[in-house]
Amino acid sequence: MRVASILVAFSLTAVIPAGAQQPKHRVAVMDFGYGTVLSNVEAIFGSNQDVGKGIVDLIINQLVNDGTYRVIERSALDKVIREQNFSNSDRANTATAAKIGALLGTDIIIVGDVTQFGRDDKNYGGGGAGSTFGKYGMGGLGLRKSKAAVEVTARMVDVNTGEILASVTGHGESKRNSSDMLGGGASNWSGGSGHLDMGSSNFSQSILGEAVRQSVTQLASNLEAKASSLPAPTVPHVSEAAPLDGLVADATGGEVIVNVGTTAGVHVGDKLAITRVSRTIKDPATGKPLRTIEAPVGFITVSSADANSASGKFSGADTPKVGDKVKRPDSN
Numbered sequence: 103m104r105v106a107s108i109l110v111a112f113s114l115t116a117v118i119p120a121g122a123q124q125p126k127h128r129v130a131v132m133d134f135g136y137g138t139v140l141s142n143v144e145a146i147f148g149s150n151q152d153v154g155k156g157i158v159d160l161i162i163n164q165l166v167n168d169g170t171y172r173v174i175e176r177s178a179l180d181k182v183i184r185e186q187n188f189s190n191s192d193r194a195n196t197a198t199a200a201k202i203g204a205l206l207g208t209d210i211i212i213v214g215d216v217t218q219f220g221r222d223d224k225n226y227g228g229g230g231a232g233s234t235f236g237k238y239g240m241g242g243l244g245l246r247k248s249k250a251a252v253e254v255t256a257r258m259v260d261v262n263t264g265e266i267l268a269s270v271t272g273h274g275e276s277k278r279n280s281s282d283m284l285g286g287g288a289s290n291w292s293g294g295s296g297h298l299d300m301g302s303s304n305f306s307q308s309i310l311g312e313a314v315r316q317s318v319t320q321l322a323s324n325l326e327a328k329a330s331s332l333p334a335p336t337v338p339h340v341s342e343a344a345p346l347d348g349l350v351a352d353a354t355g356g357e358v359i360v361n362v363g364t365t366a367g368v369h370v371g372d373k374l375a376i377t378r379v380s381r382t383i384k385d386p387a388t389g390k391p392l393r394t395i396e397a398p399v400g401f402i403t404v405s406s407a408d409a410n411s412a413s414g415k416f417s418g419a420d421t422p423k424v425g426d427k428v429k430r431p432d433s434n
Contacts, residue, residue, distance in 0.1 A: 126172045127329055128369065130179055130203050131165075131212040133158050134254060139219040146220070146284070146310065147298070154216055156300035157254055157318060163301070164322035170329050175371060181405045182206060182370075196259045196266065203261030207364035207407045210267070210332060212325070214256035218273075221250050221310070249277045250313040254321050258328060268328045272321025276312035284308045348428035350376060351411065353421070358402045359413045360428045368412045372404045375431045376422050399426055 134154035136143065143153055165171045182205050188198055196213060203211035251274070258268040284305070298305070305311040348362030358376070362368050377396040385392050400418015407413075416422055 126170070127210060127332060128208045129171055129210045129212060129258075130206050130208045131158055131162060132199055132202070132214075134214040134216050134256075136216040136219065139216050142220040151298040153219055153298060153300075154214075156298040157216060157314065158214075160300055160314070160318040161322050161325075164318060165325065168322065168326055170326040177405075179206065179370070185406070196257070196264055199259050200261045200264045203259070205406055205408065206370045207368075208261055211259050211261055212256050213259060214254055214321075216252070216254050218251055218253035221248060247277065247279055248309055249275060250310045251275050252310070252313040252317040254317050256321055256325060258325070258332070260333070267332060270321060270324035270328065272317040272319070272324065274313040274316025274318075274320065276309045276316070278309050284310060346374070346428065346430045348374075350422050350424055350426040350428060353416070353423055353426075356416050357413055358416045358422050359411060360402070361411055362428060363407045363410045363412050365409045368404060368407050370404050370407055372412075373431060374402050374404065374412075374414070374428050376400050376402065376416075376418070377427045377429065378420075378423070379427070396427065401431070402428075 133152070134157055136152070136154040139153070140150065144150055159176075162176070179202075182202060186202070186205070188202070199211045199213045203209070253271065253273045255269065255271045257266050258270075259265070260267055300306070300311065300314055306315060346362060346366060346368070348360045348366065348368075350358055351361045352359040360368075360374065368374070376399040378399050379394045380397040381395045383392045383395065384390060397420075398418070399420040399422055400416055402414035402416050402422075404412045404414040
């Protein structure tokens with residue numbers, strides 16, 4: 103299963119002082135299903151293209167640029183999906199989405215569907231009239247009016263209860279005279295199934311691309327509008343600037359597991375510093391330790407986290423060992 107992903111922070115309003123800025127919500131966004139429009143997709147592009155993944159890429163970009171939500175890289179979310187062996191058929195399943203959100207340490211996960219993705223062309227004169235799909239012949243010398251329509255729906259799911267907290271829709275339409283859906287014809291997209299790059303200039307400037315952009319803009323705006331009305335999480339928010347005091351629990355290969363997790367404010371996408379005590383300074387009079395000198399070992403980028411642990415990919419010149427210290431990069 104492929105998943106796009108966004109993460110966003112929640113807090114309990116009861117524990118935030120008056121006038122203080124609330125932390126951003128943490129959300130993950132799964133790739134949208136597109137089974138109901140699959141036949142239209144294959145007719146337009148000449149093959150099966152994952153329009154659900156392509157649309158979510160655009161939604162993520164819009165949410166990041168707006169700043170309402172805090173986003174994590176899709177690769178971290180994809181890693182959890184691969185480890186759990188979820189399939190494409192699970193992408194709109196709220197129960198599956200809740201499990202993924204819990205593994206990522208989020209409060210909300212978004213699932214959705216592409217419910218409309220197509221065209222309604224009218225040919226006038228020169229032979230041929232009515233709706234058309236496929237290779238987009240001009241129907242003789244007549245005038246053709248083209249309209250593309252795209253609609254997407256999204257549901258915001260509480261990862262703790264599986265409850266659907268909100269549902270929003272985005273709709274887009276674009277109309278042109280004497281134009282096919284993709285500007286260059288369907289043959290440009292006949293290279294086989296895969297991930298359609300809806301962010302490319304060729305696609306975004308097409309009539310279908312315009313409709314997609316409109317639907318994404320409307321959906322993202324509706325998601326952003328829901329942020330302030332979402333319920334607070336069931337556990338108090340831990341500031342991501344708070345000190346972190348953890349230890350490396352396992353260091354096998356390039357993957358490191360630490361003994362701190364979401365309860366301590368660690369989330370997917372965080373970068374944590376690993377250090378090692380190189381020497382201990384003792385009081386010459388009493389022999390008691392005064393302070394320790396720590397040497398940097400490297401960093402891990404968190405790819406999965408639960409309440410009491412987290413794991414991530416290590417990067418650095420040294421080799422991490424069990425018992426090494428884990429802290430935030432700016433901690434002293």
